[in-house]
Amino acid sequence: MGGGRDKRKKAKERKEGPIAGLGSIKTDKKTQLNELKKERRANKALAGDEDNIDALLLKCSLEDKARTVLTLETDSPAPSARVNASFIPYIAPKVNEIIMFGGECVDPLSGKVRVFNDLYRFNCDKEKWTKVLAPNCPTPRCAHQAVVHKSVMYLFGGEFTSPNQERFHHYKELWRLDMSTWEWDHIPQKGGSCPTARSGHRMVVHKGRAILFGGFYDNGKEVRYYNDLWVLTLDDSKWSVPALPQGGQAWPSPRSGCQLAVNGDLMFLYGGYSKVPDDEDKELEHGKVCDDMWVLDLTKFTWDRVKKSGMAPGLRASFSMITHKGRALLFGGVSDNEARGGEDLSSDFHNDLYQFNFEKRRWFAAEMRAPAKKTKSTAPEGTSADVPSEASTDLSSSKLENYKAGSMSDGLTSQMAALLESGRDKNSAIYKAVVKIQSQFRGYVVRKAYRTYKLGGVVSELLYSPAAYGIDMSIRNMPKPKGRINAQVAVVGNEAWMLGGIVEIGEQEITLDDMWTLDLAKMDGWELIKENTGGEEVFRRAAATAAAAAGGSSSDGEWATDNDDSSEDD
Structure with missing residues (x-):
């Protein structure tokens, strides 16, 4: 009997006495051993197949679990080269920041892809980065x-890509980041009450709600594009499909990257x-770039198609877009040119x-204002001695029709260029003619005309925007970003900030890490904040190859100028 009491006493001591923590210590040790076993299994799997996506995600998850303390690395080096990251303005009392999470980078030498789950804050006033190392963060x-919304960032979806881009994993996770504590929370999703896994979708905030549209899903066997519409109520983090008016209505087609x-x-x-x-072989598919515009009434959830008006961008994909004071601004993108029935493909990257x-509801070319100090322009070499008279360049209605039909003479084209370079008088017949061309034959007709006759430089700029005529054209020599796709762009106040993006040089993809800013109120030119370092050796080789082919010499700057000018052919 006494022995029974002793046993109960000893059991109580083990539970509540001085060695009460021994059980939890053993549990923690066992957990660590299990984590190490999982890591070894993941490393073994990756040694046999570096594209084993399950092993990659497991390894990333284990690494994140090892982080238990919040760390803020102030005055951090700028983020590495990347594309397809979220880049969101965060404006609060005494806070003018941009929050960046994730993204990916292509190694220019190996061609392998790395996907990130790092979190950065960029102070727009001080132009400094802070790296946030927080526990329980999302996987790359x-x-x-x-x-x-209200000092909280909400993050949905995305994809993880294996190093050789052979396998993909799409997420349907919803995460919440409290930016007062920098704590992440994973919000559970239930069945069909939330959007399916996807990437390339788009989200915006409207009156305490996040509106989600589109995206795509690729499991290696099939690719699906979406045009569904979801609403996330941000205060309670619940998804819903908006109640749509009865009866059929027009609706944007499925797409990603809008x-x-x-x-x-x-x-x-x-x-x-x-x-x-494909029209003939249904087993084949072709890429389709959309250039349509739609407007959604967020009080009724009705779509209407917007008629294209003004100088709209040509067909291009993977552009960036921001909003500022009653307008949207579109930057960059790529146009693919097919030849020989699609066998040959070339791409123009725009800036x-x-x-x-x-x-x-009208498109305009966004004009940069001339520098404060203007310089006198001169006529192009070989044209100053024989500048045609204004009368000889008068474009009659019949000549405008010829222009529309694509039959303007090369002689007249050279006269236009010569007069533009020498006179720049807004009262000239040539200026009035080009204004008339722009007003009557918009969009593809103008682009077709100067593609046909290779109208470059001032003529192209004038066709896009007659208002630029008479302005000191030294603005063409102002610094500006290289053409690129999927650049991260955000607006804080009147400043647009742009980071990275990607461009192709031959068969190589170069992920950029340069950073630029543009004052959207003054529009007085791009300012370089950080020079690009990613893939510069590839740019130098491309410049040397181009120079050798042309029989001359080149430099990085000359390559950049040639690349940038490709946008004028769009």
Whole structure:
């Protein structure tokens, strides 16, 4: 009997006495051993197949679990080269920041892809980075979407890519980041009450709600593009499908990579990309670039197609778009040119800037203002001695029709260029003629005309925007970013900030890490904040190859100028 009491006493001592923590210590040790076993299994699997996506994700998860303390690395080095990261303005009392998460980078030498899950804060006033190392963060991903509401960032979806881009994993996770504590929370998703796994979708905030549209899913066997619409109520983090008016209505086609812009109670959608079956062989698919624009009434959830008006961008994919004071601004993108029935494909990467006026629902070329100190322009070499008279360049109605039909003479084209370079008089007949061309024959007709006759430089700029005529054309020599796709762009106040993106040089993809800013109120030119370092050796080789082919010499700057000018052919 006494022995029974002793046993109960000893059991109580083990539970509550001085060695009460021994059980938890053993549990922690066992957990660590299990984690090490999982890591060894993951490393073994990756040694046999570096594209084993399950092993890659497991290893990333184990590494994140090892982080238990929040660390803020102030004055951190700038992020590495990347593309398809979220890049979101965060504006609060005494806070003007951009929050960046995730993204991916292609190694220019090996061609392998690395996907990130790092978190950065960029102080726009001090132009300094802070790296946030927080426990329980999401696994690496790119092409996700994030929005900020009441000092909280919400993040949905995205994809993880194996190093050789052979396998993909798409997420349907919703995460919440409290930016007062920098704590991550994974919000559980239930069955069909949330969007399916996807990437390349788009999200915007409107009155305490996040609106999600589109995206795509690729499991290696099939690719699906979406045009569904979801609403996330941000206060309770619940998804819903909006109640749509009864009866059929027009609706944007399935797509990913479009851009959304909110103005009041209206959401504008532009562009995007999808794949469509071949007309003859349904087993084949072709890429389709969209250039349509839609507007969604966010009070009724009704779509209307917006008629294309003004100087709209040509067909291009993977552009960036931001909003600022009644307008949306579109930057960059790529145009693919097919030849020989699609066997040959070349790409033009753009660095031009367009703006869409929400009230007028009209596209315009975004004009840079001349530097404060102007210089006198001179006529091109070989034209100063024989500048044609204004009368000889008068474009009659019949000549305008010839221009529309693509039959303008090369002689007249050279006269236009000569007069533009020498006179620049807004009262000249040539100026009035080009204004008339722009007003009567918009969009593809103008582009077709100067593609046919290779009208470059001032003529191209004038066709896009007659208002630029008479301005000191030294603005063409102002610094500007290289053409690129999927650059990360955000607006804080009147400043647009742009980081990275990607460009192709031959068969190689170069992920950029340069950073630029543009004052959207002054529009007085791009300012370089950080020079690009990613893939510069590839750029130098490309410049040397181009120089050798041309029989001359080149430099990095000359390569950049040639590359940038490709945007004028769009």
